Amino acid sequence: MGSSSRKPELRMDVVTERWVIFSPARARRPSDFKSKNPANPNDINNSRGGGGCPFCIGHEHECAPEIFRLPENEDDWKIRVIQNLYPALSRDIDPPVPQNPNNPYPRLSGFGLHDVVIESPLHSLHLSDLSPSQVGDVILAFKKRIQQLMQNESIKYVQVFKNHGASAGASLSHSHSQIMALPIVPPSVTSRLRSMKENYDRIGKCSICEVIQGQGNELLIHESAHFLSVVPFAASFPFEIWIIPRHHASHFHLLDTLMAKDLGGLLKLMLRKMSLQLNDPPFNFMIQTSPLQITDSELLYTHWFLQIVPQLTVAAGFEIATGCYINPVFPEEAAEALRKVNVP
Amino acid sequence: MGSSSRKPELRMDVVTERWVIFSPARARRPSDFKSKNPANPNDINNSRGGGGCPFCIGHEHECAPEIFRLPENEDDWKIRVIQNLYPALSRDIDPPVPQNPNNPYPRLSGFGLHDVVIESPLHSLHLSDLSPSQVGDVILAFKKRIQQLMQNESIKYVQVFKNHGASAGASLSHSHSQIMALPIVPPSVTSRLRSMKENYDRIGKCSICEVIQGQGNELLIHESAHFLSVVPFAASFPFEIWIIPRHHASHFHLLDTLMAKDLGGLLKLMLRKMSLQLNDPPFNFMIQTSPLQITDSELLYTHWFLQIVPQLTVAAGFEIATGCYINPVFPEEAAEALRKVNVP
Ligand SMILES: Nc1ncnc2c1ncn2[C@@H]1O[C@H](COP(=O)(O)OP(=O)(O)O[C@H]2O[C@H](CO)[C@@H](O)[C@H](O)[C@H]2O)[C@@H](O)[C@H]1O
Ligand SMILES: Nc1ncnc2c1ncn2[C@@H]1O[C@H](COP(=O)(O)OP(=O)(O)O[C@H]2O[C@H](CO)[C@@H](O)[C@H](O)[C@H]2O)[C@@H](O)[C@H]1O
Secondary structure, X not given: OOHHHOOOEEEEEOOOOEEEEEOHHHHHOOOOOOOOOOOOOOOHHHOOOOOOOOOOOOOHHHOOOEEEEEOOOOOOOOEEEEEXXXXXXXXXXXXXXXXXXXOOOXXXXXXXXXXXXXXXXXXXXXXXXXXXXXXHHHHHHHHHHHHHHOOOOOOOEEEEEEEEOHHHOOOOOXXXXXXXXXXXXXXXXXXXXXXXXXXXXXXOOOHHHHHHHHOOOOOEEEEXXXXXXXXXXXOOOOOOEEEEEOOOOOOHHHOOHHHHHHHHHHHHXXXXXXXXXXXXXXXXXXXXXXXXXXXXXXXXXXXXXXXXXXXXXOOOHHHHHHXXXXXXXXXXXXXXXXXXXXXX | OOHHHOOOEEEEEOOOOEEEEEOHXXXXXXXXXXXXXXXXXXXXXXXXXXXXXXXXXXOHHHOOOEEEEEOOOOOOOOEEEEXXXXXXXXXXXXXXXXXXXXXXXXXXXXXXXXXXXEOOOOOOOOHHHOOHHHHHHHHHHHHHHHHHHOOOOOOOEEEEEEEEOHHHOOOOOOOEEEEEEEXXXXXXXXXXXXXXXXXXXXXXXXXXXXXXXXXXXXXXXXXOXXXXXXXXXXXXXXXXXXXXXXXXXXXXXXXXXXXHHHHHHHHHHHHHHHHHHHOOOOXXXXXXXXXXXXXXXXXXXXXXXXXXXXXXXXOOHHHHHHOOEEEXXXXXXXXXXXXXXXXX
């Protein structure tokens, strides 16, 4: 991709307020360890699809309780939202009570809800194998579940995320994603809001709207009726993709059915392009939305998006210590490569 | 360790201002992927020690230029500090010039220095195999190099870190660490300083001094003449360890030879305990120090420490999105286990 001759560069992402180091030279360093990323992390041979998978249709009794399924009341379900059997937070304890802010050891009860979304009844079907409209249905399942969760006043933020492949953290290979309802606003969300506010105060515009209007075509991958997909200007990870609603909107869960179906198509397209370009890499995607309770002025500068991160590098000592990522691929070059991928 | 019956809990680390979820239930979830952490990531069979390793004694000509060696001018060196052949930042370009703060696309030239510290002449010797005094010499090599780097006014922060084992990000298995001199103060350091300042304004004390004085013995692992090692109250990672100078000190590079040798002993002991308890896990360590240019008031609330992180879990979608980690092991229990490990 002709990147090897470029000089290293630092860029700051104004949304996350993070510096990223772009350094093509890093891509050339040798390794004396074997490959960390199996090409086919979810290969059927590597998994229990043959009969032991609790997420497969017919194994519902091996799962924690169901919350809902789509279509409702049908044995022949397409999507199930269930409780996580090994939840990080517990739905059965009291919500946290307000703390003394001077306590040097702040602790809260681990109240929260942790669910799993089974995206397909069949072990062999991954999210990107579904039709655009079926991917849209998964997105509508996220929306429906968030609307249930936000009835609980103790829930401050809902995180939707997906892990695909062992080195992206997945412990089960059957296609699924997760929803965690938290009694706090998590640290990265707090700092995202802080930097988007600072930016708004400075330039009088939402940072994400600025991404849509200001950046030109170099970073654009694709446009649909309601969304566009870009490689962010200061992507932390090589081939990171953001899918952004064109019109300013703070909360993911307010999208309508038409938008969800449109998003389904664009998400599928991005996953297919990524998979073809990068040989089916492990990946994560995350819905970056706003806290459930926000003020009118916060509505002005918050704008949700969906972040897709293929896992090609390891965050090691430098990244853990500094919060600063080293990305060997310039965003313009990643966007160009992804634009060009021909999806059959 | 009796943790499995405890309820989940959220704790905030006041130094990093990060919420961490403690959830013993998570440790029990099944996986249908093969193990992600090879027990012996640095096994000699897995590496080029037999003759192709550029860091081995006798292969100096395969490396990027040397900066210094210890003992100086000796063929029979013990430690070499060399340039990184595939640097993330370049020492051969102009330092960045100040930016227009209203620029929505902040970018800087990728100026900086990126070095490697070869900790031993022999491929088979890892850091924890060296004597306490030899580990102290590695620490003194870090110090000496930082003192050289800080002569350059464009350098704002120096990050020392070590990657051991493939899943901790290491690409070469010969024992080494790295030093990166940056033209910016990285994001995590900025936010660490911000939260330590807020804390100081609130409780009138340095947050790390508070860790030393306030927390009781539950989290203590070991004490030496000048340092103590603890599991932090809100450890992001299972079995994370901090080694902290007893007396308030903002900058790592001001430690003297006596302290360096003492630290060498304690670091060796912690690496040995961790290795015995966790079956030689991949790990990172990072020196968390202060920006090179700080004000007198910043000196009051900044306190350096060395952070050791065994890599036992994968940061996946939830952690990438929220900055909030899920730790299946309560810090008190990790500290107790590490205290009890008998080092032969
Ligand atoms: N029978 C059953 N019924 C219902 N639920 C079941 C079940 N059997 C297993 N589960 C749950 O299914 C989920 C599968 O999730 P993933 O494969 O996406 O990753 P996991 O959450 O294990 O951890 C990854 O993601 C988290 C969050 O990012 C990281 O903390 C972690 O290190 C990384 O490995 C698990 O959370 C598990 O508890
Ligand atoms: N002949 C030679 N002479 C001099 N130097 C040589 C050399 N051959 C190789 N090198 C350098 O030696 C270093 C070895 O470093 P590590 O094994 O600690 O991890 P690496 O930096 O590759 O990446 C890990 O750490 C970084 C920083 O945390 C992460 O970005 C990354 O994803 C992770 O894999 C490399 O930086 C390499 O460039």
